[in-house]
Amino acid sequence: MVSGSSHSSSQSWFGKSVAPGESVNSELLITESYSSRDVGISLRVIRGLGDGPTVFVSGALHGDEINGTGAIRSLIADDDLKLTAGTVVLIPVLNVLGFERHSRYLPDRRDLNRCFPGNASGSMATRMAKVIFDAIVRRCDYGVDLHTAAVRRTNYPNVRADFRNPDCMRLAEAFGAGVILDGKGPKGSLRREATLADCPTIVVEGGEVWKVEPSIVDCMKRGVLNVLKHLEMMEGEPELPIGQVKIKQTKWIRAERGGFMDLHVSPGSTVTAGQPIATNSTLVHQDQNQLIAPFDGIVIGMSTLPAVQPGEPVVHLGRLAGAKSARRVEKHSQADDVQRTAQEHLSTNIQIVDPN
Structure with missing residues (x-):
């Protein structure tokens, strides 16, 4: 297991101090609007009392894929989510500009999930991607990125991971979906670039766009809790199905x-x-x-x-x-x-x- 930074003192997450055992809401500023107002990503940082890994869980990287948003909001509201070690960063909406337009894409029609790790002097999309990557991904040891199918499609819950990366496979199996698909992800995708940056990341797909489907939320929520338990950040054993098929x-x-x-x-x-x-x-x-x-x-x-x-x-x-x-x-x-x-x-x- 990769260990995060020491938990003996407070950590700073985007201007907010988070002490061991605390849960704090914060915001990462990523760009400015047409009216020159700051645009930020809302998130919850939860720390355990002991040392352990730092994990990000993200939703709505495509702004219309909000089943993951529903799952993360459910986790935030769950009083039983108590970490014994490590840090989890819960991000309900990663692509806030797309989310506000009910769109998969950013206002410039670029796909944020093809722009990582980003470019500080590039397009709006690559600048946003760099802020997210540097501020969140590079501080984390593992990642879980929650998605749905594209518009006019639906997906049976499945995990996508690079079968050649043992850390990704550990996460994928621990998540507990019945189906695991092989793949590194497209060039510029969050999971591919995060994994290359030593933050093994899996993608979870389930359901449709523009919906929060209760059964998909249950799958995603159980899976995230399974991952945290597997990484010994929570007490208890993962709730795994009898079998998982690798495709x-x-x-x-x-x-x-x-x-x-x-x-x-x-x-x-x-x-x-x-x-x-x-x-x-x-x-x-x-x-x-x-x-x-x-x-x-x-x-x-x-x-x-x-x-x-x-x-x-x-x-x-x-x-x-x-x-x-x-x-x-x-x-x-x-x-x-x-x-x-x-x-x-x-x-x-x-x-x-x-x-x-």
Whole structure:
């Protein structure tokens, strides 16, 4: 375990003094508005009494992805979140300018999650990224970045981590999601650049934009608490599912024709090769074609908009080892209350039609 700075005295977080055992609200100034007013990121710093790692937990790096915001606010309001060691920095909204516009992007249309570690003399996005990276990430030993699917899509809760980095894998497994996907993240993304800067970071995906979905919040909140327990920053043992599946290959199944999709699977469903996953038809219900699962897998994400044009993504599948693995994954997810509830709730947002 990497240890943070000594906890024998107060720490300064953006002008606020935080003593061992204290919890303090603070604000990191990141830029100025068009009217020359300061723009800041609100956050909560919680310290344990003993020495330990420093962990950041961030939400809304994409400003419209607010399930993580809901989860972090729930953690802040939870009186049972008591650290015995270390420091946790809880950031409900990282991209405050995008959040205030209900937008994934910054006002200049740049993606903040492609701008790290930043540039002090670059664009507004890279300047903001540098302030965030230097002030938060470089002070932390680990990171958990909470996301949702992009607009008009939804994701079954999953963790994304670099399988070749043992510290990232420890965090990913400790988080306790049923599905772990391999990947370093795109160049300039927070998790990739933070990990390269010796702050191993994982991404958690779940649910839709513009919503705080209770079942996704429960998944994210349990996972963050699991990580803190694993790092011995809290008392208690992580609440882990019976099994977790690690996936190295995924594929978007795309529409072949324009029309209206009848979906036959929901987020978290397992499928076998050759199974129908969606049927495309005209508006007067003349069938045109079916989309078939190309391999045994699990539905990681899918479109929530049934109207499609050729080439548009419909279902995101993660490849499993075979039909036996698919049955085992389904059994494990149904045995875990948090995963099962998430799957049930996400399926209510999509009309599922029997392919027959």
